[in-house]
Amino acid sequence: MDPTALAFATALVSAMATQTWSDARAAVLAVWRRRKAEAETETVAADLDLAHERVLSAGETGHPETVEAVVDVWQGRVQELLLDHPELAADLREVLTTTLLPMLDKARADRARSIIMTGTSRDSSTFNQVAGDQHHHHG
Template sequence: MLALATALVSAMVTDGWQHARSAAVDVWRRSRPEGEAEAVGLQLTDTRTRVLAARECQDAEAERTVVTDWAALLQRVASRNPDLVNELGGLLLPESGAAGAGSEAPTVMKARATGRARVYQAGRDINLGEQ
């Protein structure tokens, strides 16, 4: 759950946040029709505000606390509704295919080209159409 919570909190500070938030609320709405989705939407918005403030103040501990809080919440939700967490994991952790995955080390690629050299890097498939 920590990987999923980390991905969720990381998405909060990206340009794609509104899309990620909408997708998360939609998943909640489909899986938990009791009206929880709106509350989760508000909680996500509040959490984003906290994360942005923590980043502005360079308060890594506050951000870690937010991740830990979401991991605990997602763990509780998973015990009641594993499909919800798996679907959310599929959205936020598409490479893992599961919410519990993500224990692998991140891929770090570094390259340096000098002169007329070219560097091509890809995290997955790459197709070059050069002549």
């Protein structure tokens, strides 16, 4: 799974519970319109509205598993978009960093930013992976 899809879906669903949801919705639909047919974009708009309602309802009734299910659905949708149109990855990252993350409180933004990265170094090779602050661990 593309880490952009996970971070984007997490931030998107978190933004659904904010007062600025309409701005997030518009930014997401703008990316979708760049490569999809208008009829499909209308379907995505309706699906975003339904997801927004589910997230708000889950927040009111205390059902975090519903929110996680919505994240899973949108992670799949974003992954599918990236598979069909990998050139949209930069556009999605831009919407993520300039629109979605600034809408969120620190805890939700940090959650969306946290991406688990794994790597393996063999023999005497060395590599660095950086996603935020860099820390060196030798072992």
